[in-house]
Each structure stands twice: as C-alpha cells, then as structure tokens.
Amino acid sequence: MNLFEKHRPVFEKAQQTCATRACWSPYPDMPDKYPEAAQAKAAGLLAFEQHLQRGRFDLDQPGIHAWVGEEISPYTQAPLGMVYPQSDMDRLFDAAEHAMGSWALASITERIGVLMEVLEVIYRDHLFEVLHAVMHTAGQSYNMAYAGSGVNALDRSIEALVYAEQAMRSVTPSAVWQRRFGSAEIQLQKTYRLVPRGTAVCFSCASFPTWNAWPSMMASLATGNPVILKPHPATVLPMAITVKAFRQVLQSRGFDPNLVTLAIDTSSEPIGKLLIQHPKTAIVDFTGSVRFGQWVEKNAHPALAFTETAGCNTVVLESSDDLDAALRNLATTLCLFSAQMCTSPQNIYVPKAGVQTPQGLVPFAEVAQRLAHAVQALTSDPKKAAMILATIQSPQTLALLQDMQAQGQQRGKVLLAPTAYVHPQFPNARTSTPLMLQVSTQERDLYAEERFGPISFVIACDDVQDALQHATHDARTQGGLTAFLYSTREDFIAQAEAAYARAGAQLTINLLGAMPLNFAAAYSDYHVTGLNPAGNATLTNLAFVAGRFGIVQSRRPVTQSTETTP
C-alpha cells in the first residue's frame, strides 16, 4: 500500500473538516490519553535526556563547518549544553536545489503521502521527546508542550496539506483544446505542470517553535519546495528533532534528505537577514518579532514572504450576565503560559463608568480590582501557578516587567506587582506572576505596542464607544490577532463584530467556562487575517499555499503520437 492510501482516511476526514470547520482531530488532546501513555512518556523523557548526555546533535547534512548552541532551560536556568551542526549557507541552498528535482516530479499524492508519514513518525516516535525539548527551551508547561506544541501543531500541519492539495488540484494536469481559425481546425494537447517556486527558508520562534513552523514546512514541501529551517537560537532542540525526523522519512522513501536542513546561528552572529536575501531564497516563512517581521516583508523580494508576528490583542468589557465568570476567563488567559502567546490579550478597555451587570453597574476601579484578584487567585498557589504560568522564556522579559512596573507606578496604578514564584519541580525556574497596570488612555505610548510577557493594562475609557474605538485602533495600527468582547447588548456586539472585522482581529464573544479564551482550534479557527500589522499570512488558507508553486504549460498539436500518450 502506498503512503497516501495508508493515510487517506485521516486526510479525507481533515479535508471534510476544513470545509465544515467543525471540531475534529485524529490525536488525543491530553497526554494521558496517548496510547500506552506511561511508556511513551518515559521513552520521550529518556530520548530527551540522551540528547543532553550526548550534547551533540548529529545531522548528516552537507557543509558542516562548526558546532554551536546556546540554549538555556527556563526551568533550570542552566545551559542545555547542546551543540548543533552549522553548515555553510551556500552548501545548504545548493543541496536543497539539487534535492528539489525528483521531489518536484513526484505526484501530489506521493508527496502528501510522505509528509503524512512524517507527521505519523513525529507523533508515534518523537512527540514526548519534542515535549521535553519544548519545555526546556521555550519554557512551556508539560500539558501545553503536549497540546500546543505537539498534537495541535500536527493538526495544523495536516490542515496545511489539505489546502496545498486543494490549490494544486484546481489545476488540471492536461487538456485537449480545439478551435477553428479561419478554415483550419487546430487541436492542441496541453500539459500543465506545477513547478515549485524554490527553496523556502522557515524561521521558527523562541516561545512556540513548532506551531507555525510545522504547517509552513508542510505548505512548502507539499508544493514541491525544499525547506531550510532556521530556529531561534534559544529554541533549537525541538526543531532539530523535527528536521531529523523529516530527513529520515524522506530518505527512507527514496527522496533526498536535503529537502529539509537546519541552518543554525547564534545571538551574537545572526544569519537571518543573509538567509532571506540569499539569491536562491524563493519563499520565507517567518514567525517572530514585529520589527523583524516587517523587515522581512519589505526585504524578502523577490522571495514570497509569509509572516506572523504579534500585536496588541485587546479586550472590551461592556456588560456581562456573569462578571465574575468573565473575569475568571480573562484572568486565565492573562496567565496562560505567562501571556507569551501571540494570542494573549494585553489591553483591556473598560468604560470609566463601569460594566453593566444584573446586579447593577460595577465601577471601573472595582472591575480592575476584581480582575487583578482573579489573576492573583490563579497564581498564588505555586502548584497551580506552575501549571498555568509555566516559565518565562527569556531573561529580557523579566527586565521588561521591571521597567513596565516602574513606569506604571509613575503613570498609573499597579494593580498587581509581579513576583517570582517557586516552581514545585524546578526550584531554579525563571518565573514571574503577571504585572497588571491600571492606566488612562493618556498613557497610550505605554500600552500601544506589544509588551511581550505577562503584562496587561486595564484602561479607563470615556464610554463603550470610546473603548471599542481604542481597541480596534490598536488592532488596525499595531496589529492584533485575537480580540475579546463581553457584552449583553446585541446591537453593540454587531457593531463590535463589524469594527473588529475591519481591523482584522479574530473576535471571541462572551465566552465563559473551561475553554481558554485564546484557544485556537485547528481546522476551525483561522490564525492571523493578514489585514493588520500582526502578519500578512493566514495559517492556513488558500492564499497561504497557492503562491508556492507556479503553473507552467506546454502545448503541441495533437498527432498520432500525442493522442496515444496517456
């Protein structure tokens, strides 16, 4: 049985789900539901520990001239001690170009079959190994590393394959075309080839390495392009494991493993700009900072650039039937992975008169206070804090927290001051409870950009219109991926939906209960609209894949010989 046939049931179910946008995943959503979980968990931990013991991550890719690595575990604040092969850049591009030849000639189903197999191998053999690698580089909690960096990233990868297949299938491979010109009948046999654009450079980020990178790699590879993966130097191991898995499956199926290689750099000698402006770069997928993302968009030409950066995600609190529940949900989302997610909210706009509830108007200051209490309640117990906050990925975030607290003290009110909490399993973990500031709209320069980490602002507005105006302005001008609204007024909800649609932010309304507000479901939620500065690409839709290949035709008169060609 060929690989596409093997994976066909899952792929077809994914195709249906991308159309209906209902809930589905072929993967168990919690670690304990993984088949033979205890054994798999132990094996994954062992594989991770063996990496650290070896210290050297072997990859048989061409042009290796150095071994570098600088990862530090946010859980131990000690170096991982890992080094990775650094290859000569031109050698990687040459090898990628060479590898592309036979891959580009493979059929659509052949490529998709192999890529589905890569996902199965990652899921079956590397999921818990990746989990620990993500924990000790990105600093995520165990459960988030399983879900957000594991199975959800795999789901998003399948989703990318579905759209790639859809875009490629919209081009018929051949046609017979016949027309009369004057008195003559011309009959042409036409062949339409899908030609990959060329080598893709995929940047993975420090805090969520796999989530965008895996689907981006799939989008490029499915359409025939090789991928050079450039991980953030702080978070290499999960991506090195990934690259190795891709290479092994590709090679075992008779393809050139150099379709996927690793390009590693250090924070003192970054190679990102060189990669992007390399003459052989045809596609750039970038996840990372707003500043570099904008540089990518401006300077990638003639390469295609797909970016997801970040933004000022906003909340508008107008009214609620259950304010406490709403504040609990908001608090959870403000804490989740210490708000180091591109979907975490930052700016919470509240009318200064307060928020309407069945119990009457709750004044602004009380709303702010109750939200701060809700956050505190989630983080005061170290065991609970560890599960929800996890760690702080970068020491720079701790410095920013200090700076923001100092500025907030002067210019507003500190609702909640950040403190380190002691992680029950990792006493040396880099941690912080959230900083919450209460400010007026006069302090716009403080909050009108992404402040990465557990930093949020409760902002007093003139009224709900002013709140909505400020919130959507943030999204439109500073970028915004998600937005959150609590309102019992259908007219205001409709107005907010229209305003956020124009601002290009994905809106969640009146959500209470167990689901994290910023949870993004594969096959159902679109991530990034491309309509504001938070990125130019939606993961995943047709626009994300359709430009990764060109259509080249040849045509010739139908003759005896071409007629009998299948």
Next chain:
Amino acid sequence: MNLFEKHRPVFEKAQQTCATRACWSPYPDMPDKYPEAAQAKAAGLLAFEQHLQRGRFDLDQPGIHAWVGEEISPYTQAPLGMVYPQSDMDRLFDAAEHAMGSWALASITERIGVLMEVLEVIYRDHLFEVLHAVMHTAGQSYNMAYAGSGVNALDRSIEALVYAEQAMRSVTPSAVWQRRFGSAEIQLQKTYRLVPRGTAVCFSCASFPTWNAWPSMMASLATGNPVILKPHPATVLPMAITVKAFRQVLQSRGFDPNLVTLAIDTSSEPIGKLLIQHPKTAIVDFTGSVRFGQWVEKNAHPALAFTETAGCNTVVLESSDDLDAALRNLATTLCLFSAQMCTSPQNIYVPKAGVQTPQGLVPFAEVAQRLAHAVQALTSDPKKAAMILATIQSPQTLALLQDMQAQGQQRGKVLLAPTAYVHPQFPNARTSTPLMLQVSTQERDLYAEERFGPISFVIACDDVQDALQHATHDARTQGGLTAFLYSTREDFIAQAEAAYARAGAQLTINLLGAMPLNFAAAYSDYHVTGLNPAGNATLTNLAFVAGRFGIVQSRRPVTQSTETTP
C-alpha cells in the same frame, strides 16, 4: 430575476471550462459574427467620433481639479484632443474607502452578478467604441482590437471572476464547533467573514490596455475591493470608457460608483509611484515595463503587488518536418502587431550547423535568410502589412529600431532592415516593417533584454544543447512569458519541456498553420508563471485572487438566541 441568476448559465459554463481548460467563449471570435454586426460597428465608430468631437470625457467622480490628456493616434499621428478629469488623489482614496462599505457586505453572488452585468454592458454597448479607442491609442489593428482587446479581455475577466468565486467559496460562512474541555462541553457558533483588503490601484499599459486590466479589476472587485484605475497617459480613452461603464452599472444597481474611479496623469508629471505608496493602497495590479514592474514589487509593501511586465521570449529551432511552414508561423508571430505583445518572440536560437529537415540539414545562414524572407513576404504588400503589423504605438520604438539597426550592422548582420509602409486607410500612420538581426552569442548584451517592438535576433549557437541553454537562461534571468520550439526528436522535446518549466516560460511546440503561435486562450492558457522576472502573477489562478481578501471570524457560545439565527 437577480443578476447572478441572469448570468448563471454563462458563469457556470466558465467554471466548467476553467476546470477542463477546453475551448469555449460566450463571445463571437470575429467582428463580423457579432450580432447585427454592421449596425454595431457603425454605432461604435460613431460613439468614438463623438468622444473626439466633445474632446472632454465627463466622469462624475470626486475631487476633479484639472483636465488633462496627451493621446496621439498612431494611425494619424495627430493628437486625439481628448482631456480627462484629474482628481485629487486623497479624494479618490477616501471615496473608494467609503464606497467599499456596502459593496463588501454584499454577498458573493450579488457582487459577481453585478460584475457579469458590467461585462455584458461593455460587450453590448461599448465593444466597438472600445475597439476604435484601442486602435487610436494603442495602435492595434481593427481585428486585434476586437479580439485581443475586446472579447478575449472579456473572457479573461469572467475567468478572474471564476477564480475569485472559487477562493471565496472555499471558506464556509459559519460553523458550529463543539468540544469537551475537562468535564465541560463548549459549543461555539462561528462566523467567517470575507473582508476585502482595501483599495486596489490598477495600472493599464499603453499597447494592450484592457487585456490584463479588466481581469485585474474583476479580481479586486469580486473580492470586495474598490479600484482606482491608472491608465498609461498614451492610452486613456479605452480605460475611461471602461471606468464609465463600471460606474454606471454599479450605480444603477444601488452601489456607490466610486468603487471604480480614474486616476490620470501626464508623462511629464507621473503619479504612479505616489499611487503605489499611498498609505491607503492595499493592492497594486501592474502591467508595464520590466523596470517599473520591479520597482512596484520592491516598493508596494504593505500593499500586495501583482505584476506582469515583459521579457525575452525565445525560440529554439532544432528540426522540423516542414521547415517552411515553421518559418511561416514564426514570421507571422514576429509581425503580429509589430511584435508589441508581451508574448512576441525576440531571440531565435539556431544551431550553427543548421536545422534538420527531411530534405537534410539546412545551414544556419539559410534558415536565417528563409525566415527573413518569410517576414518580408508578409509585410511587402501594404494591405497585408496593415492587417498584421498595424502601427507602432510609440515614437520611442522607431528610435530604438534605428539604434538597434546601427548596432546590428556593426556587430552582426542585418537580415531585414525596417522601413515605414504606407497604411492604405491611414497614410500618416506610424509604421515600420520588422528589423531582423543575425548575431552570435558573443553579442549577448544586444539581445539579452527586451527590445520592445518589431526587433528580433537570429542567434547562432554551438549546437542544440547550447541553443536550449541560452534560451532558457534568457527566460530565467531576463524573464520570459512564452517560448517556442521546433523539434522532431521526442527526447529533445522532453528535455526542453523540463528546462522551460524550470525557467517558468509557457512553451508551444511544433505548431504549424492558422493559429498565431503566441495566441493565448482564455480559460485554457495560463498567462505568466510568476517563476521568472516577467511578472509575479499568473492571470488567472487561485494565487491571483486568494490574497485579495482576509478571513475574519467571530465566535460565541451557542445560546437560544444564536441557535435561532439563520
């Protein structure tokens, strides 16, 4: 009956044809087959003459501050005397943004119905008027202005609507999503809105104004975006007629006519760069020179840019069963509209040993000579010349012909010297027969860029491999839209198909007979691959339309009230 229902049969047939890529058009392919042709032709001519009599082209668009125009008819070399309203740029963008509101909220079928109606109105009421406007600005022949700038451009417009509809339909408008989180069941109602990216600026070119501009306008408008049309100052009238037709149909259907406006400039005060870098420009469609096209691609950010420029289209002559027929076909294509088409060949590579035929090897010099004779045969009779060569659009082309002839004389051999021919109906027409030069590959700097106009090079190569290598190198590095091959060797054909596929040029093989070699059939031939410098966009495919809108979702818990919402 709504407009979509009215046009559904044609639209559905177009959808089928885009899938099968067979031959079809709802329009008659020759002027004489147009319904009540004589009357329509006379009415079209009259409408054109009335424009000239009025001299002033009225458009009720906002912010008009001047009236400008500098068109000169290539058929009379006299000014048309037409002036057009020049509007304040900011006013056009503001009006476009305002107009977008209700248009964006219209349903997909509503927008497509209105746009199909626009095409019907152009076809029914303005086709021959546009024809004369194209003749007396672009300088095309009557038949080409009918087909290439008329019905074929309409076909390509429908094709753009088909792909726009396909991309939009791939997004479901709503979903119900349900998942268990812990012990709780979360059920969300999700709404997916298609949000237009924003105002599009569409540049039309001097020699083929409608052919790319109409489908580009359709791609933007179908996906909800307004269009500001910026015509080349030499070729305004066909586009002014177009803009007026769009505006009238939009207004008659209750939409804001400022969805389509005209931005005119003069050659002494160009506004192209200002338009592209206007902060409200969200999309740029550009057809024109390579140089400006590359500037557009580099500088349009954050606007999306779709370009079609030009390139060095190549021919490889290896062998032929009927060399005379092959040379006749090549000669016709070298003459068609004086090679002022982006699909016209320029560089003809021939092995210096000669071309294999059933009669034996025909030496290189004889091939070059016989091709020159074939061109001469087509152009020596003024009546025939008028039909095929038509006129020279720009005086700059005449200057280039002189310059190239002088250089060719020094560095190679002039196979055919250009001379003006006297057009039988327009004795003052700007005309020239083609210049043909014979050179070696040493003179690469002479031919390795687009030399716009009736200029071609017959280039002596070491052998067929050398010929193919040079030809595909031209396409890859200088851009190439079309390519032409004559060979009886299936192994060489397969090699050339692969090489041109990598170079991104559309290849026509061994075509003999009545069809012009560079004829591009709507619904069947893809134009531009995006894989070489001749442009980054294919007209038309999914990639051409899918980025023109974003997907913005809102989601909220399913409740009694949302459940009953349709």
